[in-house]
Amino acid sequence: MATVDSKHAPLHPIVGDRLIAGDGTSAQDWQAWQGLDSLTRLDISTHFSTHRRVCIFAPHPDDEILGCGGLLQALVAQGNQVLIVSVTQGEKSHPNSPLYPTDKLAKIRALESQLALETLGSSLDLPNVSMISLNFPDGEVFGRQADFFDKLTSLIQPADILITPFAYDGHPDHEGTGQVVQRFAHEFKSRLNLTCYQVLIWAWHWAKPGDSRIPWHKAWRFDLSELQAQRKSYAMRCFSSQIYADPTTGTAPILSDTTLTRLSQPFEVYLHD
Template identity: 40%
Template sequence: MEPLVTHSANDRAIKGNGTPEATWQNSGKLSSLPEIDPAILVPPGARAVIVSPHPDDEILGTGGLLAQLSDLGRKVLIIAVTDGTASHPDSPEWPTARLAATRPQETRDALQRLRMKHVALVRLHLPDGGGEAFESELAEALKVLFEPGDIVFGTWRFDGHPDHESVGRAVTTVAGALDLSFVEVPVWTWHWATPEDSRVPWSRARRIVLDAATLARKVYAVQAFRSQIEADNSTGRAPILPDHVIERLTRPYEVVLI
């Protein structure tokens, strides 16, 4: 259950540079969260299912966990909800057709950089930016793809990005109906929230600690998303994922809500 706090989309707006990583680190809030072992989170015999709103969310939110699960020999299914074709509106350098071809390939490259084994990938090709419009269609697809015993991961229902929140709601509904464990993953939360923010369900938050080698694999995988981390020369726009955003998502641990 979510805590009884007020959630307003305006309060979770993704604007400006957001909360600096130094603020998070100086608070000690995240480093004091209880740890959870991936081997316990996804027990032997269980399959991890990652529902990713856009190509890159699976790496940004759970790249370190994916590397650890691979090393443990766990089976992984990644469900790519959209192809991320709305990331560069009106860009001559990155038209929709190029993004549709490039962004899924970036995910494949990232998974290779993580040295993933036992991983399957399903693409749903739902409209990027569709949010609530694709929520029911996504739920119907998930009913077919989920299997008994799956441990499901998806973006938090209150993460701030409309697509992320729609994915979180759809997964919550389907996983609940099928009696599957759902682990929510904050991604954009670190941008709009603050260390003492009561809107974040801290009692559910756990740290997945990444050793130096695992973190290096994740950072290398993030670098595969060149369309997102490089500036758009044709429009003069900054990268979709500038350094200050990547810094918050490449800590030596990942945070999940259980």
């Protein structure tokens, strides 16, 4: 990504000052923040009953791993049914690239996502995971919220637990996804017995420790075991189209080493009322 002076950059029409620019806040800065230690731990045996299906919404085919790669392993090990919903195919991550035309990139990213899941554990370890794509155009989720909401009415089942990116995560597709899923969960909470969690993904980039733009009072920390963290790190490396520079355009990796290090920390943070 191009480096932007976020202090003097104009506000983005969707994400405002939550800009994904430069290297972002380092993993070391986050690790040094004592506020992370004070977060309530998320016990999946208490909060994720095994009879409830868990739906993980990924704006692009990689967000399910970047945000929830640790929790996903724990849910499968516990016996939960998991549905991964790719909102887009991520086909426009490399505009004007001879190496990655949109049709080709959509197929590549789907294969990368499948490989990442297999890297989390062999197919025998993941019998309860299914994947679907809603096929919304990459980069247009925020403007398609009404259509998105309508699709959820036929997708979501009673007692589902919904996991979505933070509604103010800093990427328009993430924010569109988070806001729609959160609104759906709120409107149908009583009728369908729904629960919704929001996961921080790009917020780790633009936010600072203790940042008031994140409702830390709603934050729950899920600690990964050493094996879970290792598998998540390996799985993130499966997204080759995102972690290497594009030699045909000179575009830097979308997921830089700094970003991967930041998302490889041995914890994930979820927001839940």
